[in-house]
Amino acid sequence: MKHRLSHEIDNYPEPDDVGIIRVTARLFGQDDNSTFTVLSLARDFIANDECKSKEDLNYFLLEAGINEDVISNAILELIVYVDEVTCPASIEYSPGCALKVRLDLIPDYLDDDDDTIQEAAQVSFDENNSIWFRPASKLIVKSLTRKIYNKKIKKEKKKMVSLEECRICLQDFNNGGMVVTLSCGHEFDDECIVKWFETSHVCPLCRLELPCQDEL
Structure with a gap:
């Protein structure tokens, strides 16, 4: 078997x-x-x-x-x-x-x-597939706004605590790392969101839709 x-x-x-x-x-x-x-x-x-x-x-x-x-x-x-x-x-x-x-x-x-x-x-x-399982356009993903992350920190009980994290991997943004900002304002690690858009064309947090790969 x-x-x-x-x-x-x-x-x-x-x-x-x-x-x-x-x-x-x-x-x-x-x-x-x-x-x-x-x-x-x-x-x-x-x-x-x-x-x-x-x-x-x-x-x-x-x-x-x-x-x-x-x-x-x-x-x-x-x-x-x-x-x-x-x-x-x-x-x-x-x-x-x-x-x-x-x-x-x-x-x-x-x-x-x-x-x-x-x-x-x-x-x-x-039969129960969601319409969200459709890859985003590779061209659109490449054109997304990217920036070098400048880490914002605060002191909490003598520890340095990051104020921001990627909501896909749930890890703090790396200082000097590449961050992608979607038009809805949500930000993610470049590597994480590119991988995400290989199988889904919507923002992981708010369902903002990007054009699908098969629509272009």
Whole structure:
């Protein structure tokens, strides 16, 4: 039994979905290509051994006749995958996002590179795609206003504290580093916002839209 993982991030979820992970497991080779979805806080899914969503997913896979070792390995890889996507160093995920992860389980006798399987696996995932997952125009991104950051600091309990940070990586702007200012006034590290606009054409904070790559 082979398994593969993929994900999408909703940058503008409903308030109740902030910090939520939605895991959809799909079993191929079943008559109806069975699917099962669980919801949880991302941090609970990673760190909580008694997380109800993990228990429900484990039970569903057992009921489907999946080998216990396969289930254990798949869920462990799923936890590691979610941890990597949501870690503080991630430039595509922030605490205000919601995460959708797909776990595909494919019997060894099926070719997981088959176009039919690829298409079937993607259909349900694409149904909830947000219009925000469209790359911004590379030309527009290159023309964004950039400046060298001159760090503004204040003294607080004998420590020097930065007044500004990039809201994508949540790290203080580096003195002398390059900062991008969008027309809405929001500022981000050059590297972070360029990477962001490779998959989304809106400001991470206010939904200001840039022209999409496929519109020019």
